[in-house]
Amino acid sequence: MKKVAIVGAGPAGIEAASVLAAHDFEVSLFEKSSAPLSNILDKAYLFPDFSPALDLAKKLSAKLLNDHIQVFNNKEIIDIKESDNEFKLYDRESKTHIADYVLITTGYTLFDARRKEELGYGIYKGVITSLDMEQMLMHSQITNSMGEPPQKVVFLQCVGSRDEKSGNNYCSKVCCVTAVKQAIEVRKHLPDAEIYIYYMDLRMWGQGFEEMYREAQEVYNIRFIRGRISEASATFDGKIQIKSEDTLIGQPLKMTTDLMVLMAGMEPSQGTKTLAENCGIAGKYNFIETAGPHLEDNKTAVKGIFVAGSAKRPMSIRDSITDAIAAAHTIIQQ
Ligand code: SF4
Numbered sequence: 001m002k003k004v005a006i007v008g009a010g011p012a013g014i015e016a017a018s019v020l021a022a023h024d025f026e027v028s029l030f031e032k033s034s035a036p037l038s039n040i041l042d043k044a045y046l047f048p049d050f051s052p053a054l055d056l057a058k059k060l061s062a063k064l065l066n067d068h069i070q071v072f073n074n075k076e077i078i079d080i081k082e083s084d085n086e087f088k089l090y091d092r093e094s095k096t097h098i099a100d101y102v103l104i105t106t107g108y109t110l111f112d113a114r115r116k117e118e119l120g121y122g123i124y125k126g127v128i129t130s131l132d133m134e135q136m137l138m139h140s141q142i143t144n145s146m147g148e149p150p151q152k153v154v155f156l157q158c159v160g161s162r163d164e165k166s167g168n169n170y171c172s173k174v175c176c177v178t179a180v181k182q183a184i185e186v187r188k189h190l191p192d193a194e195i196y197i198y199y200m201d202l203r204m205w206g207q208g209f210e211e212m213y214r215e216a217q218e219v220y221n222i223r224f225i226r227g228r229i230s231e232a233s234a235t236f237d238g239k240i241q242i243k244s245e246d247t248l249i250g251q252p253l254k255m256t257t258d259l260m261v262l263m264a265g266m267e268p269s270q271g272t273k274t275l276a277e278n279c280g281i282a283g284k285y286n287f288i289e290t291a292g293p294h295l296e297d298n299k300t301a302v303k304g305i306f307v308a309g310s311a312k313r314p315m316s317i318r319d320s321i322t323d324a325i326a327a328a329h330t331i332i333q334q
Pocket of ligand 1: 157158159161162170171172173174175176177200201202203263265
């Protein structure tokens, strides 16, 4: 029986493990944190259908109940070496694990919004990130810096993405639709609040996304402003004053809001960066580079090491799962 080591127990890692186990591979699934699926369990609801993230996490977790899958939590793989037609995976405790193939599904981390100091995250209480907003939605408690329901909420797109200053020129793909999803959820909690989304371009590229965007305007009265916020500061009464330009009409704009939500983009996780570098498969921006953009998109330059999901570029959960299925079948065909 061939052995596959999968590094990273997110949706891509679990889906690939399930497909490979069904094809009689022996799967070892390594997760550096104490439990799988942390990047799903930190969300309240998923786009585009507003289904509870917990439901998907339960369905994915059920796939791990398979005799051919062994899950190792708290096991961080930091290096992979090939010798004698097998791979040796080294964990942080210097223990070695053996496999015939390796699939890297180490995923992403969110851009640290504190790096955009001018936007005030970590300085002003009224500035939060999309992840903080997910926590508020999860607990049905959307509050401003005074702990009260906000009367005005502003979402700001492209924080740490499409931004030369941050060193990330790429689009993170999921934050436009996440902002629209969160804005609709906020509206359901706060029927009378003013809700704005500041955007550079709206990239509603997935099935059902354009419909959400339309609904956000027509049903939920979310207002969209094309512009980029250049600066945020706190007012004496705990509100956030923002300076921007409406780039459609070419006018500077000032607005005061109770809550500003920064849509932080995706960066390679530390695990992705470590393995990309140590295995010599780092691509642009330290995501893992694939062997080719079309037929070899799950292979890497190292024969026998494969990659799936957002370890190679920003990707939605849906696309990560689909990509994992493709990666598993690429391994099956070896
Ligand atoms: S998905 Fe939208 S918010 Fe995210 S980086 Fe791309 S354009 Fe910006």
